[in-house]
Structure formats: C-alpha cells, structure tokens
Amino acid sequence: MIFAHGSMAMGELYAGLLQPVLHFESLLPILALALWAAQQEAPLLWQLPVAFAGAALAAACAALLGVALPAAAHVQSAAMLAFGGLVAARLRPPAAPALGLAALAGLAQGSVGAFGEPAAAARPLLYATGYALGLGLLLFHVENLAVRARAFWLQVGIRVVGSWIAAVGVLISVLALRA
C-alpha cells in the first residue's frame, strides 16, 4: 500500500509516518515513555513527551544531514529498560532528571529513526514531516488512552506492560553486550 503511492511522491511521507510503529526497537521505548508520562502529575505529564519528541526531531534532522549519534541503538535498549522499569515501579521522579532522561532517549530515537533509511535519503523533508507526525500521534494517542484508564485494574495492566517492555530491554541490552 505504501509503495503504491510511490508515484505520487508520498511514499517517503508514509515511510516516516510509519517508522516509529514498524520496528520493535522504536515502538517499545515510545510506548514506555508515553505510559510513564501518563503516570505523572500536570506539568511533567506533557513536558515528558514534548522533550522526547523535540529531541527526537532534532536528532532526526541531524541524521538527515549525515550526523549519526554514537551508540544510539544501545541507548534505545537502555531506554526500554529504564522507562519500562519506571512504569512498573510507578515512580514519580523530580522534573529535571526525568526530562533529561526523556531528552536523551529522544535523541537516540531520532538518530536511529532517520539515519540510513533509504526513504529519508530520497526526500528528507517529506520523511521528517511524516516522522514528526507519526511520533507525535503515537505519543499523544498512547498517553491519552493511559491517562483515561483510571480503573485500578487498568492501572495495574499498564504497570505489567511496563514490566514486559523492561524485560525485553534487559534481554536486548545483554545480547548487545555479548555481541
């Protein structure tokens, strides 16, 4: 379906739009961050996704200009572990370190999301637009759902999902260390 629109020159937009959803290594940190943000009080509630998405866009633009961040894939695995664990523990940390962590994970996210993608190289602006849209929509949607899930069992379910994401993060990180 994506490729069917190639002739309309929209393929790159869709490639960017779908990048965060199509790869586990991109999807899981985003899910965990959105769930974590949903567990926070008012300012952090929206500051966390904004810091994450802003950093991701900046890193994506840098990647499109040819600058890839070092060890971005490892930071992404660590982000799964960190955010997933924070969701499972339902931690409410102080603002500064929380935002720093979100921004760091965002930088890695954007770098991996845009560097070395053929579609990004073909039409960088279109790809970046799609990527920003996809990332923003996903973050907003997941956090919105999680904030509305007030029932006790749903809150527990969110923590269980966080634990699952952290478990994947542990396995991937150790595997990367061995390789």
Add this chain to the structure above:
Amino acid sequence: MERMDRIGARQVFLVLLALLVLLTPCAALAHEEGAAAGSSFLTGFLHPIRGVDHVLAMFAIGLWGSQLGMPGIWVLPVAFPLVMALGGALGIAGVPLPGTELGIALSVIALGAIIALNLRPPVAGALGVAAFFAVFHGHAHGAELPGQAGAIAYSAGFVLATGLIHLSGIAVGLVIHLPRGPVLVRVGGGAIALAGVYLLAGLFAA
C-alpha cells in the same frame, strides 16, 4: 478496593478471554511449519507456549496470585517478567546454571503444591519463591535466544506470550469468587503438581 464477593459479567468475560488465550496455542501449533519459517516474533511467541513445563509454571504463578488476593495478585505479574529477564540475561551471557531442567520441573511441582496446600506467605516471601524459579525459566529461554538478527522481535514475542499465560492463570483463578471456587483452585493446584511429578519422572526416564 471493594471486595469482589459475587461474580459479575466482567469476571465471566475475563475467564472466557483466558480460555481463548489458552486455546490460541492449539491453533498456532497447527500452523507450526509456517511459523517456524516465519518471523522471529512468532518464533519467540511460540517458544514459551510449546514447552508444557513453562506453560504450567507460568499458569500456576497467575493462579497463585488469584489465591493470594491483594496485593499478590498484581505484584507477582509486575515483578515476574523482570526477574525472568534477568535469568534470561544469565543464559545469554552463557553463565552456566546447573540443573535448569530439574529446576523447571521442580518449580511446577512446588508452585502446584503451594496452591493445593493454600499456603499464604507474605508478599515478599511469595515474590522470593517466584523469583527463584523465574531465574531457571528465564535461563532456559535466554540460552536459546537467537543472535543479533531478529533478537528484539523474538524477545518481545517471548515476553508477551509468557505474560499472557500469566494473565490467563489470574483470570481462571477468578473462579475463586464462586461458591466452591477456593476448592476448585486448590484442586487445580494439585493437578499442576501432579503434572510436575510426571515431568520430573520423564526427566529421569530419559
């Protein structure tokens, strides 16, 4: 939290959902050849489901949670995947764990017996028992984790499948709110323990 004294439509729905989840492996196994050649996600998802010992132990953890009630019913499923992943990390790193298969068979017997005897340790104790066995289960899976390619999809499928078996254990355990429910749950635990004895016998016969 109000006590759930009577069974409602939601509980029935959850139990039905659990049965559906439990039956999914049957459908998945029917397509085994296709799945083996398919994505790493499916391979990872099927891996825990295809080992009867693993399914029984994970199911027992959920069932035990239901029997413990608050807060064990949710602390166990939140903590278990993390501890199992640590065991998996040991397996990936190649740290040898003696008697992995034996530990897994014993975990099925122990967890089943704990449910049958209706032992109610404090949450920390329950967590300790679960964590001890989780390391064996995680190690067995971690040692079989494929290399870099598709590792994350495999891990995601593996964690998801394990968690779902867990949740079905909790959901089936909700029958504890039926009039004869507590006895049913204990009988279920006894059946799991017996199955564990059978697994253990199989280990020594082999």
